[in-house]
Amino acid sequence: MTETSFIRNFCIIAHIDHGKSTLADRLLEETETLKAKDMKDQVLDSMDLERERGITIKSHPIQMKYVDSKKDIYTFNLIDTPGHVDFTYEVSRSLAACEGALLLVDAAQGVEAQTVSNTYLAIENDLEIIPIINKIDLPSARTNEVAQQIVELVGCSTDEIIYASAKTGKGIIDIFTSIIERIPPPQDRSKHPLRAMIFDSVHDKYKGAIPYVRIFDGVIKSGQTAKFFTHDKQYDITEVGHFILDQVPSKELRSGDVGYLLASIRDVSHILPGDTITSKDNPSKEPLEGFKDIKPMVFSGLYPTNSDDYDQLRIALEKLKLNDASLLFEPETSEALGFGFRCGFLGLLHMEIIQERLEREFDLSLVTTTPNVRYKVELKNETLVDVDTPAKMPLSGEINKIYEPIVSAEIITPKEYIGNIMTLCQKKRGKYKTTNYISSDKAQLHYDLPLAEIIFDFYDKLKSTSRGFASLDYNLKDYEISDLKKLEILINNEPVDALSIITHSADSYHRGVALCSKLKELIPRQMFDVPIQAALGTKIISRSTVKALKKNVTAKCYGGDITRKRKLWEKQKEGKKRMKSIGSVEIPQEALLAVLQIDSE
Amino acid sequence: MAKTNSGIYIHIPFCTIKCFYCDYSSTAGYDEDRLPLFFNSLSKEIEFYKDIAHNFIFDTIFIGGGTPSIINPKYIENIFNVLSINFDLSHATEITLEINPGEVALENLKTLKNIGVNRLSVGVQSFNNKILHFLTRNHKKRDIFRTIENARKSGFENINCDMIYNIPNQNQSTWKKDLTALIDLDIEHISCYSLVVERETELYQLVKSKDIKMPDNDNSCYLYKSAQEILGKKGFFQYEVTSWSKRNFECKHNYHYWNIDPCISFGPSAHGFYNGKRYWNVKNIDKYIDFISNERSPVESSEKLSDKDIANELLGFGIRTIEGLDLTKIPESKKNDVYFSIQNNLKKWGNFLIYCDQQLKLTKNGFLFADAIAVDLMI
Numbered sequence: 010m011t012e013t014s015f016i017r018n019f020c021i022i023a024h025i026d027h028g029k030s031t032l033a034d035r036l037l038e039e040t041e042t043l044k045a046k047d048m049k050d051q052v053l054d055s056m057d058l059e060r061e062r063g064i065t066i067k068s069h070p071i072q073m074k075y076v077d078s079k080k081d082i083y084t085f086n087l088i089d090t091p092g093h094v095d096f097t098y099e100v101s102r103s104l105a106a107c108e109g110a111l112l113l114v115d116a117a118q119g120v121e122a123q124t125v126s127n128t129y130l131a132i133e134n135d136l137e138i139i140p141i142i143n144k145i146d147l148p149s150a151r152t153n154e155v156a157q158q159i160v161e162l163v164g165c166s167t168d169e170i171i172y173a174s175a176k177t178g179k180g181i182i183d184i185f186t187s188i189i190e191r192i193p194p195p196q197d198r199s200k201h202p203l204r205a206m207i208f209d210s211v212h213d214k215y216k217g218a219i220p221y222v223r224i225f226d227g228v229i230k231s232g233q234t235a236k237f238f239t240h241d242k243q244y245d246i247t248e249v250g251h252f253i254l255d256q257v258p259s260k261e262l263r264s265g266d267v268g269y270l271l272a273s274i275r276d277v278s279h280i281l282p283g284d285t286i287t288s289k290d291n292p293s294k295e296p297l298e299g300f301k302d303i304k305p306m307v308f309s310g311l312y313p314t315n316s317d318d319y320d321q322l323r324i325a326l327e328k329l330k331l332n333d334a335s336l337l338f339e340p341e342t343s344e345a346l347g348f349g350f351r352c353g354f355l356g357l358l359h360m361e362i363i364q365e366r367l368e369r370e371f372d373l374s375l376v377t378t379t380p381n382v383r384y385k386v387e388l389k390n391e392t393l394v395d396v397d398t399p400a401k402m403p404l405s406g407e408i409n410k411i412y413e414p415i416v417s418a419e420i421i422t423p424k425e426y427i428g429n430i431m432t433l434c435q436k437k438r439g440k441y442k443t444t445n446y447i448s449s450d451k452a453q454l455h456y457d458l459p460l461a462e463i464i465f466d467f468y469d470k471l472k473s474t475s476r477g478f479a480s481l482d483y484n485l486k487d488y489e490i491s492d493l494k495k496l497e498i499l500i501n502n503e504p505v506d507a508l509s510i511i512t513h514s515a516d517s518y519h520r521g522v523a524l525c526s527k528l529k530e531l532i533p534r535q536m537f538d539v540p541i542q543a544a545l546g547t548k549i550i551s552r553s554t555v556k557a558l559k560k561n562v563t564a565k566c567y568g569g570d571i572t573r574k575r576k577l578w579e580k581q582k583e584g585k586k587r588m589k590s591i592g593s594v595e596i597p598q599e600a601l602l603a604v605l606q607i608d609s610e
Numbered sequence: 611m612a613k614t615n616s617g618i619y620i621h622i623p624f625c626t627i628k629c630f631y632c633d634y635s636s637t638a639g640y641d642e643d644r645l646p647l648f649f650n651s652l653s654k655e656i657e658f659y660k661d662i663a664h665n666f667i668f669d670t671i672f673i674g675g676g677t678p679s680i681i682n683p684k685y686i687e688n689i690f691n692v693l694s695i696n697f698d699l700s701h702a703t704e705i706t707l708e709i710n711p712g713e714v715a716l717e718n719l720k721t722l723k724n725i726g727v728n729r730l731s732v733g734v735q736s737f738n739n740k741i742l743h744f745l746t747r748n749h750k751k752r753d754i755f756r757t758i759e760n761a762r763k764s765g766f767e768n769i770n771c772d773m774i775y776n777i778p779n780q781n782q783s784t785w786k787k788d789l790t791a792l793i794d795l796d797i798e799h800i801s802c803y804s805l806v807v808e809r810e811t812e813l814y815q816l817v818k819s820k821d822i823k824m825p826d827n828d829n830s831c832y833l834y835k836s837a838q839e840i841l842g843k844k845g846f847f848q849y850e851v852t853s854w855s856k857r858n859f860e861c862k863h864n865y866h867y868w869n870i871d872p873c874i875s876f877g878p879s880a881h882g883f884y885n886g887k888r889y890w891n892v893k894n895i896d897k898y899i900d901f902i903s904n905e906r907s908p909v910e911s912s913e914k915l916s917d918k919d920i921a922n923e924l925l926g927f928g929i930r931t932i933e934g935l936d937l938t939k940i941p942e943s944k945k946n947d948v949y950f951s952i953q954n955n956l957k958k959w960g961n962f963l964i965y966c967d968q969q970l971k972l973t974k975n976g977f978l979f980a981d982a983i984a985v986d987l988m989i
Contacts, residue, residue, distance in 0.1 A: 534827075536979075559831035561982035564804040564852045566772075568634075568674070569619060569873055569881030572888050572913060575923045578981070582988040 011084040013197040013265040017188050018086045018223065019136075020103055022128055023113035024121040024480065028143040032113060032175035032184075033071075033087060039181055040073035040085070043254065070209075070221060070252045070267055075185055083189060086252075086267040088208070088223075090127070096355060097484065098303045099335075101130050102208040102282045105299055106223035106267060109137040109192030111184065112163065113175075116142050116150035120158040120447060122421040122480035128162055138163050139187045141171045141180070158448040195225075195265030202293040203227035205262075205270075205286040210277065212331035218274040219256070222286060223267050225297055230261035234289035235272055238296035242279050243289055244272035277331045305337050305353025306414065306485060307360055307464050308397040310378035310507065311367070312349030314587055318373055319348050325371035326350060329363060336363060343400065345507045345591045346376060351398055353383075357464050376589050378507045379604045382461045385412040385488050400506035402495045405546060412488040414460040417442070420471065422479035424452050429474040437462040438513060457486060461511070466605060496521050498528070499542040499549075501594050510604050517545055523607035525551040531600040534558035539594055616666035616884070617866040618697070620652070620689060621877030622678040623895055626713060630746045630816075633808035635879030635893045636676040648895065649685045651902040653692040655876050658907065660696035662884065666872055668697055670704045670863035677733075679709035683721040690725055704862045706731050706770075709761075712753030719764035729768040729861075730761050731801075737791040738784050741777055758795050768859055770799035775837065776830040777805050778822055785833050789840045798859040801852050802837050804830060831978065838974065849932045851977050868927045870920065870939075878908070887914050917941035918989060921948055925970075926984035934964070934971020947989040955986050 023029035037043045073085040090103040104110065110131040114120055131138060140159045145152050156167050171187060173180025204226040212218050222229075229235075235244045248271040250258040262268045274280060282303070285296035313322045326338050337353035354360040360380060367373050383397040387410040396402050418439075422430055427444070434441070434456045442455035458467070463483060471479050494517045498508035508528075512520050521543030528541045532555050539555040563574075588595045599606075621635070628638040671693070673686065686707070693699060706729040707722060719730075736742050737751050761769055771792060775785050792800060807817050807824060816822040825833075838848060846854035850868065853861065866873050875882035878898040881890045889912035892898050901908040915923070921944040928935025940948050952965055962976030963983060972980060 558982075559828050560834060560978045562834075562851055562978055562980040563806060564802065564834065565806050566801065566803055566852065569867060569875055569883065570890075571867060571870070571881075571883070571923055571927060572915075572919075575919065575926055578926050578985050579922060579988050581985045585985065 011082070013199075013263070014194045015081065016084045016086070016194055016265045017109065017192050018088065018107045018195060018265070018267055019109040019111060019188060019192055020088045020090050020107045020131075021111045021113055022090065022124060022131060023143075024115070024118065024124050027113055027115040027118065027121075027124075028175045029089075029113055032111070032141075032143065032173075033089065035175050035178055035181050036073060036085075036087065036184075037071065039178075039185070040075050042071065042073045072251045072253050072267070075189075077185070077189060085188065088267065096359070097126070097130070097482075098301060098355075099209070099282060100127055101134070101299070102206070104131050104134045104136060105283075105297075106206060106208045107134075107136055108195060109139065109188065111188075112138050112140045112159070113143050114140070114155055114159060116144045116152050116155055117147050119151065119155045119451060120162055120421065122419050122453075122482040125162060125421060125447075125453065126419060126482040126484075132163070137192045138165070139171065139184070139191055140165060140169065141173050141184065143173055143175055145172050146174045146177060146179070154448060154450075158451060161447045197264055198226040199228050199264040201226035201264070202291045203229055203233075203286070203288045204293045204297055205229055206297050207280055207282055207284050207286065209282060210280045210332075210334070212277055216271050216273070218277040218280050218331065219269050219271060220274070220280045220286070221252075221267075221269050222262070224262050224264050226264055226293065227288070227291075228261050228263045229270065229286075229288070235270070235286045236289045236292055237279065237284055237286055239281055239284045239300065239302075240279060242276075244274050244279075246270050246272045277334055281334060303335055303355070305335065305355060306382065306460060307354045307356055307380050308383060309352055309354070309360055309380040310341055310343060310346065310349055310398065311338075311352050311364070312343065312346040312376045312378075312589070314374040314376050314589065316347050321371065322350065322367070322373055322375070325367050325373060326352070328371075329366060333363075335359070341398070343378075343506050345505045346378070346589055349376075353397070354380075357468070374586055376587070376598055376601060378601055379510060380464050381511060382414050382459075382464065384414075384493070384511065386410075387412070399495055399509040399511045402509075402511060405495070410490050411493045413491045413493060415457050415486050415489050416460050416463060416483040417486040418456045418458050418463070418481060418483040420454045420456070420479055420481050421447070422452060422454065422475050424450050426475040426479055427452055427454065430454060430471065430479060433467075433470055433474055434458065437465075437467055458483070459491065459513075460485070494545055496524070497544045498524060499540075499544060500528075500532075500596070501539050501592050502542075503592050504544075505591055505596075507591075507601055508603070518550055520604070520607065521545065522551040524604060525553040527603045527607045528600055529553040529555055531603055532594070532596055535594055613665060613667045614872055615669050615701075615866070616872040616874065617670040617672060617863050618668050618693065618702075619863075619873055619875040619877075619880055619882070620671070620673045620678075621875065621880040621891075622673060622675040622681060623878050624675065624680060625677045626680055626710075627746065627748050630812040631805060631808070633811050634676070637895060645681065645685060647899055649688060651899045651908075652689060652876055654902050655908060656689070656692050656696055659874055659876075663697045663874075666874070666884070667701050668699060668874075669701045670866060671699070671702050671706070672863040673705075673707045673727075674731075675708055677710050677713060678707050679714035679718070679722075683718050683725065686722065686727075687725045704729055704768075706861070706863060708733065709757065710747075711749040711757040713748065714757065714760075716760040716763060719760050719766070723764045723766060728766070729770065730766050731770040731772065732757060732761075734771040734792070735774045736777070736780075736784075737788050738780075741780055741784065744777065744779065745774065754795075758797065768799070769797040770801060770861065771795065771797055773800065773802045774805050775802060775833045776825055778824060780825070780833075782832060782836065786836060786840065789837060793841070793844045793846075799853070799855040799861060800841060800846055802834075802854070803852055804834070834978065838977075847932075848974065848977070851930045851980050865931070868931050870923050870927060886920070887912050889913075917943045918947075920944075922988050925951075925987045925989075929963075929970060929972050929983060929987070930977075930980055932971070934969045937968045937970055944989060951987050951989050955983065958986065959983050 021029045070088045075083045088103050088106050090100045171180050171183045205222040205224045207220045209221040231246050231248050233246050248258050249262045250256050251268045283300035287293040330336050335355050338350040341351040386394050386396050389409050439456040439458040445453045492514045493511050494514050496510050496512050497504050525541050525543050537557045541553045542549050543551040588597045623636045624640040625636045705727050707727045708731045710733045734754050739750050807814050841854045848854050849860050872884040878895050879893040889909045891908045892910045898908045921940050964971050
């Protein structure tokens, strides 16, 4: 057991690619938590997908022992935070489990939007912030300028900044010293009734759902009965422990500790990030602050390409949900696509990750529909309904008002792109709020934007209009009344529910025209002419035709090279498996996402 | 194991010039002094196979290329001698050699006939001098007539002409004129091939750089249908997607390919198939010679076909012939999958696909969609 005064709980705040995982690796190596030879690069990112994309999706706490120059032994709990805009709430819970944060900024890239918003989250949670400029050995490093940005952001002096290179190890000792001297130890409140905050969880096939907890008050040990504040289920605790690299059981977890507990919890939805656990025998009256019931923001239909795989898809979604409580899904039927699921995600990245994991880890071939947001629709009879799929949008005659989600967005950009970005935000129906300069050449723009526009193609446009330099962060602000219309697409004279979209009135006409012409490109020629129409209500606003295919045969002399042809056929067959038959028209997956490809210029 | 009817293919990789659309392995021009070395290697390669030769009944031989007719026939004669020493050729009733118009003298044709060649395949491609020029062919219209005349004089009674359509600037009337001229030649067999843009050809580069625009799908469909109509009216029977013949003059050798029969193949880049294994030789002539002179096999690589591979090859190529695919040939382990696939596709391709008495075949109009249907049939 470590005395509370020798515990330091901290996290690392960094933008993607600013070197968080490399720094974490150096800390593990330096504390001999892991021998250099045993290390795969970037231990913390354990999922293949995380490694490939270079981002952290799930957070993994790790405990390290550090011996300082006075031979005092410290326990460091590094609580890793997910690094993307979609996971803001998860980040905030991880931050709440810490007393300090290492703010890691790339010496060449400088401060980015996400760094700013996470730093504000850390400040809100009263964390001690240790600013570090990483990669100072890069030829393109602009260390002084980046130091100014950091001073502006956290209000520190330049002396408080550590200059480091996680790659070469430069500055690592300074970081250790600062962790000990500047981050306060947790308060010892072990005499109080138990309050442990859940900041994450994993699911184990045999052990069930395993909450990761930070103990604020009291002591938790096996034999106690855990009681949760957000629901009335109780569980008997069978084991508690720390994270060294794996879970290592211990006698108890005390105030200030970070660890896990086992209690044969089968239902992952009983472990909500931010919830407080207390004990049944000596319960605390109040939960810890800050719990939010997190709601998905982006919705999309997921359908198996082969309808026989429906059950497999359901099982796969259930399995993913065990490790990801934020994933929501419910059965949905589409006239065009058959049986599938309407899924709710925290954001676009979250959606992509889930889709990719379903295909990779469960070997499913999926058809996905255009993502959309959840609208609140007030009907003429004054009832309010949530609409998270365009297909379910009530008829316009029944609608009184439609409200759409608005986010407050923060964009950080080098100043030469401000003009471009403002033009983009205007096109995307943004409302300008403020501009701040965080250094002589970097500005911070604030806009209110409809979330529907952000998930449309905003991020790609932002990146291209700023040559990749601008970064974006957003938070749901409110719902606002908006003039929205449902644009329907008819293929071969049949409305295709999976292709209909909800769009602002001002954009509806040109989006209809653009969709018709894009679909004409994306739908391969069939055995007959296929008309494609866009309709607003009963009015057809645009039409195009995919001409019939007259012939499909390679009239060539193959000689003996039969295998090459067979392989080509087989490859084309694989490609066709990803198509969906709508009526008698074969539609490729790209066509279902055509709306994301149309140029809204 | 019952012996199967099989083919022998010999690849002679030399041409006078390389046509700009051709992706077959061939070299424009050759060193006369190097020919003995090449043909020695070819003979040695044939000898490599003598031990497996008794497993097959060889009923066809096809000497292709390249342009085998530009080579002194004595080399061909020598190859036949080596073949007959190592293989039983007593069943070989169809022995074809490829020639180009204007590139073979009368006396050479006579020699070829005397040594046993009994079928000629002539690379006519077109009767239109402008189109022949566009195709970078080495011959003119008049060479075609003279060559066919000489072939007849030499005693050849089974002649095929290869034609090409779907050529940029070829309009419907030039194609119809080609077909009429062809019919007037009074030959036994006609193959009509569509110009296909293959990678690694000059044509590919020119299409990519937009210097050449290929005809569209509707146009090539029209040309194909007019071939079906015109040749059909004049007594040519279409027995395969690209092949027409007078009765009993179908090309037996090509049937070996479509039926997924064994075929032992020799020469650089040659593709062969036996004992369920496809193999292909190195393309480069020098490498080919090197390998063999070092007593090594010139096979670059080979692939054992799984039951699924065999089923898919049978499906894809079987439906290209008028008789269609004999489904009893599908490997037992894949029969259910194949029947399931057929049932699914009968719904979609009912107008074009016929399934009856263990035969699966296309209608005449179905030929137009042979590839689309093959893709859908793959298991």
